[in-house]
């Protein structure tokens with residue numbers, strides 16, 4: 051008897067009706083993967099997964115897709131379209147349907163969209179211990195740009211002398227955007243404006259100037275600064291880090307050492323990957339889990 055062909059998989063735009071099925075898959079995909087490798091899961095429970103996807107599926111600036119097979123949802127993926135560079139993820143496939151090409155289809159769909167709408171480039175962050183996602187993204191054309199350490203804990207230092215950290219105000223937007231353009235070559239103005247509006251963003255000032263900002267000190271937030279000193283002040287000011295932790299570029303040994311000397315612990319290794327425009331950042335920075 052000839053083997054059964056894999057059932058056909060179609061990918062379409064996500065709707066609010068898909069949130070519950072996708073939240074369940076997202077939770078199961080991440081928890082099975084992390085348990086298999088003895089790492090903590092990025093997503094602690096179904097409710098957290100559902101909340102994340104519910105936010106992304108309904109937020110302007112995000113393009114989200116689901117994969118269906120035989121009338122059943124088998125995975126989802128999201129594209130953050132809020133800046134010049136598009137960010138991909140979280141992508142998850144039902145553990146029972148993995149390694150059958152669904153992930154590649156979900157990636158191709160959002161990559162086609164990114165190529166049309168964000169020709170400058172696209173980025174993502176990948177669990178470095180996961181051979182399959184590393185292989186998938188590499189064969190799709192992504193390059194590893196930066197090894198990252200996800201770190202978590204409560205910093206022992208609560209401030210850095212000479213640096214003042216305060217909530218970001220709408221009037222800080224332009225200074226932060228200018229800083230981002232100097233460090234990365236582009237800004238993330240919409241994302242930062244959102245986080246100022248939500249009151250999660252903060253800035254650090256040195257000698258009366260804004261020298262760094264964070265949209266939120268969390269897995270889903272990014273930070274950009276002139277120097278490690280500014281980033282240290284932002285990190286020290288946080289009561290806690292949302293989600294699995296903040297993402298410290300591992301090659302920034304001085305910053306990683308600062309974190310480790312201040313009571314933070316490495317949770318897991320990750321990689322920042324990109325296609326298209328990428329320049330070595332000219333400053334200190336923490337990417338978000340998106341990029």
Ligand SMILES: CC(C)(COP(=O)(O)OP(=O)(O)OC[C@H]1O[C@@H](n2cnc3c(N)ncnc32)[C@H](O)[C@@H]1OP(=O)(O)O)[C@@H](O)C(=O)NCCC(=O)NCCS
Nearest residue numbers: 079141142143148149150151152153154176181182183185
């Ligand atoms: C990562 C994930 C989305 C990929 O989806 P998937 O449907 O399992 O992946 P696909 O079958 O489309 O593609 C996997 C590819 O990697 C290849 N592959 C898998 N393991 C490999 C390895 N160790 N070395 C080389 N190639 C490997 C497969 O052969 C396949 O390549 P092909 O398309 O050329 O045949 C899915 O496994 C998942 O949900 N994982 C848990 C959550 C997660 O890690 N999400 C990503 C966060 S960055």
